[in-house]
Amino acid sequence: MTTLKAQLQNDLTTAIKARDELRSGTLRMTLTAITKEEVSGTTARELSDDEVQKVVAREAKKRREAAEAFEAGNRPEQAAREKAEGELLAEYLPKPLTDEELAELVSAAVAEAKAGGAEGPRAMGAVMKLVTPKVAGRADGKRVSAAVKSALAG
Numbered sequence: 001m002t003t004l005k006a007q008l009q010n011d012l013t014t015a016i017k018a019r020d021e022l023r024s025g026t027l028r029m030t031l032t033a034i035t036k037e038e039v040s041g042t043t044a045r046e047l048s049d050d051e052v053q054k055v056v057a058r059e060a061k062k063r064r065e066a067a068e069a070f071e072a073g074n075r076p077e078q079a080a081r082e083k084a085e086g087e088l089l090a091e092y093l094p095k096p097l098t099d100e101e102l103a104e105l106v107s108a109a110v111a112e113a114k115a116g117g118a119e120g121p122r123a124m125g126a127v128m129k130l131v132t133p134k135v136a137g138r139a140d141g142k143r144v145s146a147a148v149k150s151a152l153a154g
Contacts, residue, residue: 004052004092005034026085030059050136053093057137060089097139105134106147123152 008031015023034055038047047055063086070079097105109130113123127148135144 004049004056005031005047008034008052008056008092022081022084023088026088030056030089033059053137056089056092060086060093063089094138097135102135102139102143102147103151106131106144106151109134110148110151124148127152 008027012024012027012031015027034047034052037051037055038044063082067079067082067086070076070082106127109127110123112130113126128145131144131148132141
């Protein structure tokens, strides 16, 4: 069993014993999503820590989007719960990149792509290929894409 999944299960046990309904419910849903991912496909397999982290990130993103939808639908109680669940899941994710750190990684990837012969806006794909593995799980794809576009335009 991966260490992140084991940590989630241990934290779930602790939350159940402490009768922490929010934490136990959120961790249960997340562990269910992980198990579902493990058994999907032709054969069951155990996920690596990186794959478990991606599932946790996906669940956290769902909570953020649901909170926004509930706020737009004038349901503040539900929005508050979804936000709390998203913040709880964020504890299990790596610290997100700051704008400065992201800009630094993007400029290095742009320089590397230009050294490889990529020029102008058409270099977008080459730069994204270089930068995506470096920011995996620490920055949203939209944010990375916007940073790359601005770096290539400038």
